[in-house]
Amino acid sequence: MESDVIFDIRDLHVWVSDREILRGLNLQIKQGEVHAIFGPNGSGKTTFLNAMMGFTGYRVEGEILFHGRDISRLPVDERARLGIGLSFQRPPAIAGVKLRSLIETSSKKDGDLLDKYAERLNLTGFLDRDVNVGFSGGEIKRAELLQLILQDPDIIFLDEPESGVDLENIALIGEFTNELLGRSPHPNGERTIKDLYREKRKSGLVITHTGHILDYIDVDVGHVLMEGRIGCDGNPREMLGTIRDYGFNECYRCFLREEEDVRS
């Protein structure tokens, strides 16, 4: 059903300075779907997410429809308040601002949930520390997840969620990413798992270079980003298998052929 599409990107072009990084990108994400974008370094993955959030430094043309409304001209905070969340690859450190007070300012959820999730993410001691100051790679990613779980967006962009994370942390990050996306509901007295799925399932978009995170989270659709366009759509596990076995060169070969088809 077309009406299920909550995020719809049409003919997106993005420039950084005078360089065109995204060149006519199209992508549709349905309610409750999680997509992954693979792509070699420099293919424009992070540029894509930054443009989705509306960060400065990007000139954007084309449409970004969220629940049918074009958000491509809205400031960052309005996009966030509409229900778009981003897990940063490398979020900045904010000296003097405690993680707890940041989350309490931005959270839509009640207070005791914060402590509960902080404990489960092994972050209790971090709530009274300055945001990301002196945090390790894994601690940063866990803190990002904690912020997003309490921010409770409808669609979540995850920028390289596994980067800088050691093996010990990656399973925990995978588990809570699933939870954030509403993919690991726990049944309770009133609701069945099926009910919970219907209520809680969120949409997501994961950007990954290595694909390791796919061992831990469920992804419905995969794409390859090449030279500023979406090269193909498909089963994410199969695509990742191909990329792992043959590298992005194989994708590139296929991509060039399709480009020719488009031109001819």
Next chain:
Amino acid sequence: MSDHNSNSRGELDLSVYREEAPEHAELEDLSRIPADEQRLLRMTGVDPEGKERSGSFFQKDHSVVHCRSQFDGAEILSASVARDKYEGLTEYWGKAVPVGKDVYTKRAEEHQEHGYFIRSLPGAKVHYPLQACLYLTEDKLAQDVHNIIIAEEGSTLNVITGCATSPQVRSGLHVGVSEFYVKKGATLSFTMIHNWAEDMAVRPRTGIVVEEGGTFISNYICLMPAKDLQMYPTATLVGEGAVATFNSVLLASPGSYMDVGARVILKEKGCRAEIISRTVSTGGSIIARGDLVGEKPGIRAHLECKGLLLSDEGFIHAIPELKGKAANLEMSHEAAVGKIAREKVEFLMARGLSEDEATSLIIKGFLSLDIVGLPEELKAELDRMIQETDAEAM
């Protein structure tokens, strides 16, 4: 800044200020003062109820209206009374700040009206702070005070000083000579909060002498506008292993001029010093100075001036200076002046904060130094002050 009542060297036209002030009656109970004045005092860290305080001193214009000690291990007096009591305080008076140092120390000697004398007895652990408030209620008045603090051998002493003007005052002059003596093994923590009227000229002149194994901690906070503020306290560490720390937090709005720094002279082996300042200009001018002089081996000292400049008006001029005079010492400095990183603002906006909320949160975070040695309760008060600092001004 044509109406700025000082030339480029910070000299003021002193003839515009009045010397005479009406006498104010003594106050048994500080909590009887009007609610709006109580609020003013609280904003300078002074608790009118005197709760969790070992003693209070309250000087209104030229009159000491309240002076009580609630703890046997410490005394608090008018400096003039203390001079009568202790043979002129000749060991201390004019020893850390020479009387002839400059035009302000000279005028303080000529025009002095009280100021406080605070002393902790040898070995006394004064748990709750003593508080002193210097309050100006007459417009265009010159208030000249001389303060003495003595932390006797092995004692621990906390002092909170609040300086404020009443709401009807627009301009005035405050000159305060302060001489602090930290004896062998003693610790003095001194916190000063300024809350002046916009057109005030302020000239504190402070000297500190720290003996062997003694520790001096100074916290200075000025988040309210001050038209012309100039201070450069100097701590001289005269005994082995003496320590001095200066923390300053300044916010200069348009029209404010703050020339604030600290100097530490480390004269003996194993002395340590740290000078840290966080300054924010929303259009005011700030000179953030720091000067460390190391004279013996085994000295460690660090200086850090960080400034956020949020407007093209005004400026922040960081002047860190280091002078080492012996081998085997370690001295360093770190200075930075800049704007708020766009990346940080947008990170917070991506969490749903508006641009203004994000900016103000970053500034408040920047100013909220983790000040070591600040009493818990005052730390909470400082956090609250920073939180309540007019976001508009930022």
